[in-house]
Every structure is written in C-alpha cells, then in structure tokens.
Amino acid sequence: MSEVECAVGPAERTPVPAARSMRRYNAAVARKHAHGGVTALLSDVYYSVVIVGIAVLMAIGALGQLPVHEPPVGTSHATSLAGLTAVAYLALAGALIGSAGRLGPVGAGGAEATWWLPLPVDRRGLLRPNALRMVALGGVASAVVATVLAFAVPGGTSPGRSVAGVAVAGVAAVVVAGLLQVWTAARVAVRLGDLLLAAAPVAAAAAVLGSWQPESVLAVPWWGIGLLGAVAVGGAFALDALLGRIPARRLRESGAVAAQATGALVSLDTRELGRALGDRLARQQRRRSLRMRLVGGPVRALVVADALVLARSPRHLGQILVTALVPALVLATPDLTGSVQLALAFLVAGSFAMLATGEASRRAEMSPGVDRLLPMGATATRRARLIVPGVVMTLWTLVALGSVGLWRADPLPWLALAVLAGPAWAGGALRSAFRPAPKWDSALVSTPAGAVPLGAAAVLARGPDVVVLGLLPATIAVLAGSVPQTLLLVQAVATAIALRWGSSTETRTLMDRLAEAQEAAGEARK
C-alpha cells in the first residue's frame, strides 16, 4: 500500500510491510518465547497421526465384527446398508457446510481481531493460512468418515475412489461456504447445512418406507472426481483472491465462534461445543413465556425453567426426536439387525438424547448463581433437576423400546420396561451435566492421543457410568430379546440407584472417600 498522509503520529515513516512479514514477526516472537522445539512439534504431529489412525482402525474393526442377523420376519419396509450410507453422506455434507458456515470458515478472533485486523497491511495475506487450514480440515474430516464407511460397506465402489471422492467433496463444501461468507452472510451456509442435516432423518425414513435398497453408493467415476477437484481448486483460488473482501465484523463473529468451539474441545465439553456452534445464531430476544406463570415455589420454578430451556432449543429437541428413531432404523435395516447392534444403537442414541435433556443442568453448573438464590438445599435442587430429563427420557425410551416390542410382536412388557428404565437416563444426564472440568493446569499424562490431564478419563466417564449401571437390565432385555418379570423388578432397583447416584452432590471420588474414612478411623483409634 502506498503511504497514506496522516495528521498525527510518528513522523518517520516507511512503507507498510507485507502481511507475511507481520505473520512471521508473530511466529518468530512465539518461537523465541516457546519452551518446546521442532522435536515437540514433530511429536505432536506423530501423536495426531497415530490417534487418528488408531481411531479409524478401531472403528473399522468394530464394524467388521458386528454379527449380521437374518432380517426380521414380517418386515415390509426395509433399506440396505448402502442406503443408510448414502443418508450418512447427506448428514456429513450438512454437518460440514453448517459447521464451516458457523466457523466462517474464515475468521479472526481474539488477539488476531484486535491486533491484526486494524493494520493497513494486505488483509488477504493475513487470512490466507487460516483459510487454507479450514479447507484442508474439511477434506481430512470427510476422508476419515469416508474411510470408515467405505470399509463398513464392502462391495460396489472401490474404497480408494469413495474416500477420494468424499474428501474432494469436503474440500468443495468448505470452499463454497467460504465464497458464501464473502458474498453474503454466513447464515446462508448455516441454513444450507442445517437443511441438509434435517433432510438426513427424513431421507432415512423415506429410504425405509420406500424400501430403497441400493447395492452401493457414490459410484462416481474417476473423471467425475477429477472434475469436482478442478472446480474445488478453482473455487479455492477465487476464495483466496476475495479474502480481503470479507468485512471485519464477519471475521470477528466467526473468529469468536471458533475460539469458543476450541475452548469447548479443550475442556472436553460437547454441549459447550454445541452452544458455540449454535447459540450465536439464536434469537437474542424472547417473548415472556406464559409458562412462567406456573411458577409457584422453588421446585416448580426449576422445573419450568428446565422445560423452557429445552423448549427454546430446537437443536436439542431435534436431537431427542432423531435419536428416538435410531433403534427403529436399525430394525429396518436387515444388514444391521441383530441384538448386539440394537443394544448398541439403544445405548448410543439414548446417550445423545440424554445429553440434550441435561442442557439446563449444565448451564446451572457453569453459572450456579440462580440455583444458590433458591430457598432449597443443594441436594433438593439437584433432585428437582431430575424431573424434566426424567419425563423426556421416559417418553424417548417408550418410543425406542416400543419399536423393539413391535418388532418382537409383544409390545406390552417392553413398554412397561421403558417406563421403569426411562428415568434412569435422568441420573446420567445430571451426573454428566454437573461434572467438573478437566484440570489442565495439573499434571498431564503423555498418551498416543497427546497430553491429557490426569483424571480426564474419570471426568468423561461421569454420566456414562450411571447409564451403564441404570440401563443394564434394559440392555440385557434387548440382548436377550425378552422381558421377564424379574427383570422389571431389577430395572426398578437399578433406576432408583441411578437417580440417587446422578443427583448426588458429592464431588469426591469413591477412592477419595474410602481413603478419608480409613484415615478418620485411624485417627479415632489413636
């Protein structure tokens, strides 16, 4: 840029430096102050490659081990695994475009927004590495998903071609989101992504009802992939040329989302990740809810507030609705139908639904001020928070186990089991919501997945541990294919334990408590 005349400021002027030299200055200073060297960087890269490889191999292995049962007798509507894979690709496209739109895909948050964006240097040069990173990330994420699906659905298109095609499509999707960010608001990409994502369960239902049973998916020829690649590369060049046209306000918005999302990943908080990617587009102003008139005491206040949080979050409502249909979808896919797969689908889908019902509790854990103002003890408050997740998850379980009952042609015992098992999820939802954040400032453990804070596994296990215990009888019933009366009794006991455990306000671990009890006993003996 030629020198601009300014009225005030330092007299001695030189030409404004290139953006690259500003980035290099930052990088050089960061290197100067850094404690690690190239070895640390290489070891980080090594760890990343190893963990992605291990995850992919584990997923492929697990999918290969799943037993394939005969299709259920009397099922008039069904789809094939390839049909489901096509739906999975539709969901992947939606998730990719939607996430790219929410994250910019080009953004500048935090220090970059404050210190870089006001500089009169070529903004395109500042943003280029960020844009390249997002495009590459889109390609890699798509390739990983495609690799798993390609090995899970043998036959048809060669795995190499599938992976290459999906990776190129992933790159193209992020590039399109980037171009939309330049020309319009990011909302267009977000809406497009959400539309595709919402279309996925509809497509799955249509595939089942229409008995769509393709033998393979994505039979795109190599020349087609090459053509798509050429379009993606052309789009990427266009995006690069237009980076300087993105207004600072959009860069700041998407940068802030990316920073919040990164924070959520570091604190291993999936709900916070959802909030980062969803809440900024949510309406900031709401009508005063009539439901608040129902408030007539602290317990009702909590219940109404929890219900309102859930009702005002379409993302979570959708999550609950879609996951409730997963067991039915597994039953309608002969290639997947089997007791083990069904039990896995029940537990995994239920866990996702459970997380959605714990949103209000998670917010209370992060901002406990309102709870502390209520004239109730901590335990009573915690128990009141079981009500909404309990009711919602009971309805969810009625749908999920009801479809199993219909499949087994004996729905009544399964519905009874659902009523008894449903509330157990609420225990898991609360235990998961009120879990502490991992302590990144304490000792770190070096693992093939990179540095992990001591106790991270225990933090992540809070919630799923209650699910395993509380839903064990129901899972056994799904595996065994029947609901004996004794099992109903056992389920009632397991649910009671899950509710008690999940609503406990105890923060110490069992080992800590045993050690302290032993210490106290020793002191008493003295």
Add this chain to the structure above:
Amino acid sequence: MSRARPPAVLRVSKLSVGWTGRPVCGQASFTLPAGRSLALVGPNGSGKSTLLRAILGLLEPLSGSVQLLGVEVDERRASFRAQVSAVLDDDAWFPALTVAEHLYLVARGHGVGDAQDEVDALLDEFGLTGHADVLPTALSSGQRRRLLLAAGLVRPRSLLVLDEPEQRLDTATRQLLAERLNAEKEAGGAVLVATHDPDLLAAVADRAVIVGDETRLVSTAEAVDALRPGVL
C-alpha cells in the same frame, strides 16, 4: 468575510444503528473537523458504543452514511485503517507477545520508521516501562487499559476514536489522557470519544452528542450538565 472552516475529517449523516433491524437510539448527524473533538454521552445501553462501531465500519448501519475525509467508510480499505485509530474495550492478547512486542507489532504494521523509539517513549509516558517484557495477561486491568491507549497512539492517524477510555484508569492517568487528547487536537487530529467522565468531557470536547431516543448535538457545557446524576 467568513472564516475558513477546517476540512471535515468525519461526516455522519442520519446514521441509524441497532441490532436485528431495531434501532437502539435516534439518528445521529454531526461533522467532526480536523483539530476538533466530539464526545458521545449517554446512559449505559443508550447506543454510544454501537454508534462508534458503525462509524468504524464494524457494524452495518440500519440507514444513513458515514464519510471519512469525503469517502464513504469501508474498513476493508487499507487507507481507512491507516487513517483511523480506535481504542475500544478489547481485552485480547497474543499469548506469546510481551507488552512491548504488542506495541511494536502495531508500530511496524503501520510503517513507523523508528518503531522501537516510539514504543519506548509511550511505555515511559504510560508508566509501563517496568512491565515492557511481561505478558499483558500479567498486568492489572488498569495497566492493560493503558497499554491499549498506548497502542492507539503509537501509530499515525487522522482520527482517534475512543470508547470510554477513562474506564479503570487512575486520576493521574486520566489527566495524562486529557492532555494527550488536547495535544492530538493541536497537532491537527480529530478526536471522537464516548465517555461518562464529566472532567474528561469538559477538558477535551469541543462539542458533544447526547445519545438516546432523540440523539442531538449539544454544547460541551450542556453535555457536562447532562452527566449529573438523575439528568440522563
């Protein structure tokens, strides 16, 4: 014979700002010539910061226009960013850069020739020399505010925009700030400042805009009066 008027650095015409299509305050219209200063005053939430953000091109206005030196504001133009220095309520720092390195980054990025000398002089002026080599996160909130002010002054500019610069500053630094802003005007720069501080307002502003349902241009004395408790 009429006196020659200084050229307008900033011209704001019927500017309406807000969120989701709803204006947060009445339309603003004013002109800020070189060598003058204008203050925005009003209670919390009246729309001062929103107006500043729209003037800086960081928020799309609902209607109206903003011109800098006769050209419509577009922060994507490097020449606009070279002319306008803004000190907002940002509190984000590069984790690896020290206090001095943050200032050096700004000075170098604006093509300041003797960047290190300028940085040293401002560190001294704002009482940060002893903290030059620490990370900004190790500073107190008031010291970080001083660092932001120094960053706004370490680079060339024609218009200086400040959003409540008196926040978190001690009395001595507020006086220093007032002196600095008056020096800015004397050097030919234009100053646009949003403030709640009647002393700063009286010491610096030539005119003021009371921001509210009916945004209006007033004299400094009237604005100082308006800042008394219970008036706005």
